[in-house]
Amino acid sequence: MIRFILRLAAPPAALLFCGMAHGQDIDPDILKAQAGTYLIAPADGGAGCRMTLETDMAIGGYSLSGQEACAKQLSAFAEAAAWNFDGNGGLILIDPMRKVLARFVENEGSPMKTEDGKPLLLIAAPDGVDHLPTVASLAGAWTMQRPDGERLCGVTLDGNVGTDGNAPLSLSGDCAANVAKLKLxxxxxxxxxxxxxxxxxxxxxxxxxxxxxxxxxxxxxGKPLSLVRR
Structure with a gap:
């Protein structure tokens, strides 16, 4: 049920390490599954940049493109020259000297994220979006409705996050029965x-x-449903 999650189709870690250490090709299906355009962005909602992971060989791993777009927001990544698997289920970006610029670790059920310093996510993103939503940016009043505009419920998202990572929400008193029964x-x-x-x-x-x-x-x-900000 989690969306836009970057999942690494992972063979045994030993195989990944062997591929890195001796220049052997990773299974083409694994490369194709991982390749694509992703947003690299701070977890706190700051602006990020897009980069495309490719399947051609490069020094230290596999080729990438679009890194020039990172020069303004995440300047270190403008120097990225290749990407590779790290042998532990993660993914690394490296510069022309094979220095690791960032290591993105897979967290079950969550996007890949760096663990050192200011967290950065590597994630598929809607076109035209350059930053991640945050609790603060989404807090407020929303309408749950069908694509044709039929209103089903009013939803207010509270911005106070608990220790479990969840924040409260409240529903309007006139919610449709199929929404009210969920007791969100x-x-x-x-x-x-x-x-x-x-x-x-x-x-x-x-x-x-x-x-x-x-x-x-x-x-x-089930039927299509949207959350639209009021």
């Missing part, structure tokens, strides 16, 4: 995914759109 009480964000949760285990997951609103995740099934 808390919410959280993970990358570009927003999840509304009930205390009994019920939940609704949404993916952020380029305009900052959210559509229900396709993995949820």
């Amino acid at each position: 009480a808390v919410w959280r964000i993970d990358g570009f995914g927003l999840t509304l949760m009930g205390l009994d285990g019920s939940s609704l997951g949404f993916d952020m759109r380029a305009d900052g609103n959210f559509d229900k995740s396709k993995q949820e099934g």
Whole structure:
């Protein structure tokens, strides 16, 4: 139910390490699964930049492109020359001298993230979006509605995050029955995914759109549903 999550299709770590240490090619299917354009951005909502991981060989790993776009926001990454698997289920970006610029670690159910210093995420992102949403940026009043504008419920997201990483939410008193029965009480964000949760285990997951609103995740099934800021 988590959306826009970068998952590394991982063979045994020993195979990854062997591929790095001796220049052997990684399984082409693994490379294709990992390749693509991703946003590198601070977890605190600061502006980031996009970079494309490619499948051609390069010194120290595999080629990439678009790193010039990082010169303003994340200048160190403008020097990136290649990417590779790190042998432990993670991914590294390196400069022309093979110095590691960043190591992104996979966290189960969450986007890849650096563990040192100011956290950075490596994540697929909607077109035109250069920063991650934060609790503070999403707190406020929203409308849950169908694509044709039919209103189902008013949702207010509180910005006070608890120790469990969740923040409270409240629903309007006129919610449609199929929404009210979920007894939604808390919410959280993970990358570009927003999840509304009930205390009994019920939940609704949404993916952020380029305009900052959210559509229900396709993995949820059922009728289309959106969260639109009021």
